[in-house]
Amino acid sequence: xxxxLADRIRPKTLxxxxxxxxxxxxxxxxxxxxxxxxxxxxxxxxxxxxxKTTVARIIAENANMCLYxxxxxxxxxxxIKDVIAQTESLAGYNGILLYxxxxxxxxxxxxxxxxxxxxxxxxxLISSTTENPxxxxxxxxxxxSTVFEFKPVEPQDIEIALKRxxxxxxxxxxxxxxxxxxxxGHIALGCGGDVRKAITTAELCILAGxxxxxxxxxxxxxxxxxxxxxxxxxxxxxxxxxxxxxxLQKSIRGSDENAALHYAAxxxxxGDIISLSRRxxxxxxxxxxxxxxxxxxxxKACIDSAMQLGLPExxxxxxQAVVLLATSPKSNSAYLGIARALEDVENGAGALDFPRHLQxxxxxxxxxKIKGQHYLYPHDYPNHYVRQQYLPDxxxxxxxYEYGENKxxxxxxxxxxxxxx
Numbered sequence: 001x002x003x004x005l006a007d008r009i010r011p012k013t014l015x016x017x018x019x020x021x022x023x024x025x026x027x028x029x030x031x032x033x034x035x036x037x038x039x040x041x042x043x044x045x046x047x048x049x050x051x052k053t054t055v056a057r058i059i060a061e062n063a064n065m066c067l068y069x070x071x072x073x074x075x076x077x078x079x080i081k082d083v084i085a086q087t088e089s090l091a092g093y094n095g096i097l098l099y100x101x102x103x104x105x106x107x108x109x110x111x112x113x114x115x116x117x118x119x120x121x122x123x124x125l126i127s128s129t130t131e132n133p134x135x136x137x138x139x140x141x142x143x144x145s146t147v148f149e150f151k152p153v154e155p156q157d158i159e160i161a162l163k164r165x166x167x168x169x170x171x172x173x174x175x176x177x178x179x180x181x182x183x184x185g186h187i188a189l190g191c192g193g194d195v196r197k198a199i200t201t202a203e204l205c206i207l208a209g210x211x212x213x214x215x216x217x218x219x220x221x222x223x224x225x226x227x228x229x230x231x232x233x234x235x236x237x238x239x240x241x242x243x244x245x246x247x248l249q250k251s252i253r254g255s256d257e258n259a260a261l262h263y264a265a266x267x268x269x270x271g272d273i274i275s276l277s278r279r280x281x282x283x284x285x286x287x288x289x290x291x292x293x294x295x296x297x298x299x300k301a302c303i304d305s306a307m308q309l310g311l312p313e314x315x316x317x318x319x320q321a322v323v324l325l326a327t328s329p330k331s332n333s334a335y336l337g338i339a340r341a342l343e344d345v346e347n348g349a350g351a352l353d354f355p356r357h358l359q360x361x362x363x364x365x366x367x368x369k370i371k372g373q374h375y376l377y378p379h380d381y382p383n384h385y386v387r388q389q390y391l392p393d394x395x396x397x398x399x400x401y402e403y404g405e406n407k408x409x410x411x412x413x414x415x416x417x418x419x420x421x
Contacts, residue, residue, distance in 0.1 A: 005203040006196045009168045010054055017051050017058070018161045018195060019153030024055070030148055039063050039097065041118050043137065044128040046150030047240070049194030052128040055150075056099040059126065065097040072105035080113050087122040096123050103127035104136035111138040118144055152193020159184045165199045169206060176215030177206065183223045190227040201226055241272075245279050248322075253287045257326035264322045268315050277303040280321050291331035291406040298324060331404035340400040352392035383419045 011017045014024055014031060023030040033039065039059055044052040053069075060067035068083045083098055103111070117123040118141075125145065133142055153161075162184045170177045183205070191198035204226045209216035244263050251259035267276040280299050288295040302321035306314035344350075357375040376386045389396055403413040 004200065005165060005169060006199040008172070009165055009199070010057070012058070012061075014055075014058060016164070017054060018157040019193075020051055020055075020150055022151070023148055030055075034059050034062055037063050039065070039124050039126075041125045041145040042127075043103075043133045043142065043145045043147045044126065044150055045130075045133050045147055046128075047130055047152055047193065049191075049196035049198075050150045050153055051195065052150050053099065053101065056097075056126045056128070060097045060099070063095070063097065063124075065095045065124065067097050067099060069099045069101065072100060072102035075100070075106065075110075077110055077113055080110065084113075084117055084123065087117065095121075098123050098125050100125060100127040102129060103141075104129045104131045104133075108138050111141050115140055115144070153195050154193070155185065155188040158188035158191060158193075158195055158198050161195050162187060162198055162202050165202050166206075169203070170215070176212075177209075177218065178212070178215065179205075179218040180220040180223075182220050183218055186220065186223050187227055241275070245275060248276070249279060249283055249287070252283050252322070252326045253330065255326055255330065257323050260322050260326045261319060264318060265315075268311070268318065271311065273306055273311065273314050273318060276318060277306065280318070280325065283325050286335045287330055287332060288325055288328045289331040289334045289404070290409050290412075291329035291404055292408065295325060295328055329406045329408075331406050331409060333402060333404040333409060337401035344395060344398065344400075349392070349395055352394050354392065355389050357388065358390060385419050387420070 014034065017024060020030075022028060025031065044056065046052060057067065066086070068086070070079055070083070083096065086096055098114075100106075114123065114125060118125045125141075127137070127141070127145070129136060133147055166177050166179065187198050187201050187205075191201065201223075205218045205223055206216055208222055208226060209218040210222075244266055248260060248263035248267070251263060264276060267273070280303065281296075284295045284299040299321045302317040302324075305317040309317070376388050378384050378386050380386075391398060403409045
């Protein structure tokens with residue numbers, strides 16, 4: 001069985017690694033560590049196919065250390081002990097670098113077995129994870145390591161890797177490879193920042209390409225047919241899921257309807273209209289709020305329609321809700337008001353007694369200073385308003401809600417200013 005192209009052309013030097021400019025460009029932190037040769041314990045955090053394993057291999061070779069690689073989905077304590085045993089052998093003379101891929105799949109006991117050896121320096125640990133290490137990796141390991149985040153590779157960087165892949169393949173197989181304009185760009189854009197996936201797609205294009213004299217021609221149509229829809233980066237239970245929802249809400253809050261539609265489209269393409277619908281309902285009250293109160297029932301109606309229609313038609317009412325929210329006036333006054341009130345309650349105000357006239361009618365004890373409820377019924381007064389105290393005595397002058405600077409709330413403010421004065 002032939003080795004996949006992505007492994008055959010794996011970079012041997014930092015200069016061949018694409019992307020991760022924030023870590024690997026000249027003068028950047030990880031590159032400086034690698035060049036100095038004294039390697040600390042590190043955690044590489046990021047999605048698949050962005051260079052974590054490649055960089056770990058380069059580090060091991062530059063540091064002249066013996067590299068062992070384990071995968072958390074398969075390794076157990078026995079495998080870890082086998083690596084530990086090498087620290088006393090000739091292989092461990094220059095130090096052992098253990099690359100532990102998918103460390104989040106090891107349980108606490110398995111991760112703890114490494115602590116003694118990474119503390120005394122017999123083993124240098126480089127672990128990688130596609131999940132947030134602060135949530136999924138044992139805290140003692142995190143505290144003894146430096147965390148570096150590997151980001152999805154930008155399309156322009158992936159194009160460089162693709163051109164290199166086509167060139168190396170042609171040299172190794174002694175064939176000519178010609179490609180249509182736009183092939184590399186299309187593959188790069190469709191792989192979701194995953195270099196390995198892009199190169200795998202390139203290899204499929206070579207195998208499926210049109211046979212020509214002395215080689216293969218790859219058309220744009222061929223590349224489009226082989227660029228998988230699954231290349232979109234999305235994990236319903238992972239960071240990407242919450243990043244898209246966050247980007248959606250911040251785009252709507254920032255009144256950028258085009259960006260909002262983009263992130264909504266990514267959720268729809270992933271089939272996750274439930275998460276999209278829930279977030280839109282939150283946004284209607286949190287970010288549009290009292291500036292346009294009708295946004296809430298309109299968005300609810302759009303979501304109900306989407307749920308009844310199902311995909312693909314569900315995208316239409318959901319798009320309507322997204323554009324409505326993004327282009328509506330914004331106010332977070334109600335959101336801030338309840339946040340201030342909750343802060344008071346959590347700091348002890350929740351235990352304060354009610355003003356007597358607000359309590360449910362009940363018998364006054366013999367020690368009551370004021371007998372009777374003496375509640376003033378607002379509907380018995382002009383404009384259905386009468387001044388009386390509603391907050392507990394200790395916070396009777398507290399102000400939680402402040403009118404927003406929009407037409408709707410300013411109209412309400414003007415009305416009540418006239419009534420309450």
